[in-house]
Amino acid sequence: MNATLENLESLGGSLRDAVKSLLFRMADDEIVIGHRNSEWTGHGPILEADIAFSSMAQDEMGHAQVYYQLLHEMGEADPDTLAFGRSAREYRCASLVSLAKRDWAFSIVRQFLYDSAETVRLAALAQSALVSLAQVAIKLRGEEKYHMMHGRSWMLRLGAGTAESHDKMQAALNLAYPHALGLFEPTEFDETLAQAGILPREEELRQQWESAVVPVLRDATLVPPENATPVYGGRVGKHPPELKELLEQMQVVYKIDPAAKW
């Protein structure tokens, strides 16, 4: 139940707040995208696609659970309470994951942009000065590489597919891209985390992410929207209305009896 977290537990003051903020952002992104992915269970266009999104949902929720557990060991509530007991205003996920699932093209584009960002973040954290966080990142990135394989193959298949599939993918990219930039919304903690060698600044991560996604988009004959304005707000609790609807559905059973034993 307890990971080796000596150095997380001993963090003090501003560093502690910064790490908590980072963990909440990562955990909330994961549980919400995981929930969105699970909305394809039983609805995928083909059985393999259905299974893939269900498996990725399971992975993302597993990652969320790991991060919530770390938060719990830093003095926050238990993972269930953190996931099911907080309102939308208390969530710190980026708007990209909050948006409703829309069509298959949008879900593929969103998942690809998201997984690329997660891969960049985990690679950076694997080098983190905070050893316990680095260990977790090393563990989780192994799972993430299958998401990337899945995402890349669908991006190419649909982006460079028929005229219709290409147009749907381009429309999805135009919608998703500004929200994906919001995954790297600067926070008041960036400087602290960077100076402590825990995680590079969000702006630096965004550049790495762009270098990773642009070649795939090019191969998929897709063009990122020019001068896209990032959609910020998620990291300070300002979300599109879709998040509130998602949480209402996700939390309804828990709220009937929070103390129930399953």
Added chain:
Amino acid sequence: MVSNATIDEATVWRALATVTDPEIPVISVVDMGIVAGVRVDGDTVAVDITPTFSGCPALAVIRENVRGAVLDAGARQAEVRTVYDPPWTSDRITPDGRRKLKEFGLAPPGKRCATTPDLEQVPCPFCDSNKTQMESIFGPTLCRSIHYCQACQQSFEYFKPV
């Protein structure tokens, strides 16, 4: 069942060898490489578990079964801890474990690589042919992919390297 006694580490490992993965019941947690360490202090045992896939629903069951097996083996107290160091990778599956996976009809994982794993030409667990193709990156559990063997014309599952 045993009182006022100590339990030795070899007994604990023997007990752990009887705990199987609920989704792959032919292979023990020891063969899977999930057990990262065992510490015995008198009649108190601590077992460190390094999780396979973090979202694996079998983990909670495995944790409970490990605890039960250690208590049944004579420990008075058993603690099961989750650790991420060393991280579990499919390279931790023992040679014996690989043989059992194959007999179960599940192609054992190839050597782990950091970037893009090769999921093509996975050897068929039934006829050993390399004339196989990947059908789906994800399968019935998130650790498996689905493949088809052109030689014996059967589909099979592959334990993906992580």
